[in-house]
Amino acid sequence: MNNRNPIIALDFSAKEEVLQFLKPFDEKLFVKVGMELYLQEGPTIVTDLKEMGHDVFLDLKLHDIPNTVQSAMRGLAKLGADLVNVHAAGGLRMMESALEGLEAGTEAGKQRPLLIAVTQLTSTSEQQMKSEQKINLSLQESVIHYAELSKRAGLDGVVCSVLEAADINKFCGEDFLRVTPGIRLSDSTVHDQIRIATPEVARSEGSSLIVVGRAITQSENPVETYQLVKQQWEVLQ
Numbered sequence: 001m002n003n004r005n006p007i008i009a010l011d012f013s014a015k016e017e018v019l020q021f022l023k024p025f026d027e028k029l030f031v032k033v034g035m036e037l038y039l040q041e042g043p044t045i046v047t048d049l050k051e052m053g054h055d056v057f058l059d060l061k062l063h064d065i066p067n068t069v070q071s072a073m074r075g076l077a078k079l080g081a082d083l084v085n086v087h088a089a090g091g092l093r094m095m096e097s098a099l100e101g102l103e104a105g106t107e108a109g110k111q112r113p114l115l116i117a118v119t120q121l122t123s124t125s126e127q128q129m130k131s132e133q134k135i136n137l138s139l140q141e142s143v144i145h146y147a148e149l150s151k152r153a154g155l156d157g158v159v160c161s162v163l164e165a166a167d168i169n170k171f172c173g174e175d176f177l178r179v180t181p182g183i184r185l186s187d188s189t190v191h192d193q194i195r196i197a198t199p200e201v202a203r204s205e206g207s208s209l210i211v212v213g214r215a216i217t218q219s220e221n222p223v224e225t226y227q228l229v230k231q232q233w234e235v236l237q
């Protein structure tokens with residue numbers, strides 16, 4: 001992935017809101033389309049953003065039986081997103097099938113979308129994981145386990161919090177992507193996130209890419225806040 005710009009989560013409910021938000025930006029961005037926007041606007045929101053020249057992370061977090069995920073990924077591959085994801089909790093076979101589907105659906109001569117797996121959501125605490133998911137490991141161990149499983153399945157990386165990025169780098173290697181949401185500026189509202197960090201800490205902990213939503217989209221001046229996040233992130237392109 002050459003584009004190391006902060007990924008802006010376009011968590012809006014309609015295309016008009018997205019266009020309104022994007023209007024003041026005079027550069028090509030890396031944006032994320034999540035389930036809120038995708039479920040309202042459908043696949044054309046992805047192709048439209050690509051036509052506007054932006055890189056797109058299509059975040060649908062697929063989690064189903066292997067055959068269903070494989071077929072869904074075969075279809076999604078045709079939309080031209082740069083990055084897509086599944087839940088690692090779907091298991092090794094599901095992740096392998098997701099990759100097979102993407103490979104089968106990518107047109108000859110085109111680049112296959114990168115495939116990453118969500119480990120433990122950044123809104124999950126260790127206490128919640130233990131009591132609700134009944135996983136008897138530390139949160140760090142669970143995330144690393146899911147990262148290693150994703151790597152075995154042939155995926156390109158994982159979604160994790162900044163707090164686990166350095167360990168994943170150590171266990172899975174530098175080339176295995178660590179995409180980290182839960183990014184907040186020091187004075188931002190935390191909202192529903194639990195495992196958060198600033199862009200500067202994300203850089204020092206070795207995140208490959210950061211995902212930033214409300215800190216930018218709900219700020220009074222999104223372009224200025226985006227530039228601030230970018231300055232603090234400051235990875236070499």
Ligand SMILES: O=C(O)c1cc(=O)[nH]c(=O)n1[C@@H]1O[C@H](COP(=O)(O)O)[C@@H](O)[C@H]1O
Nearest residue numbers: 009034059121122159181182211212213214
């Ligand atoms: O896969 C994701 O993108 C994701 C995984 C995760 O563990 N945590 C997480 O927050 N996200 C997404 O990242 C974005 C974070 O948004 P903000 O909390 O507003 O910055 C949202 O669109 C989430 O859906």
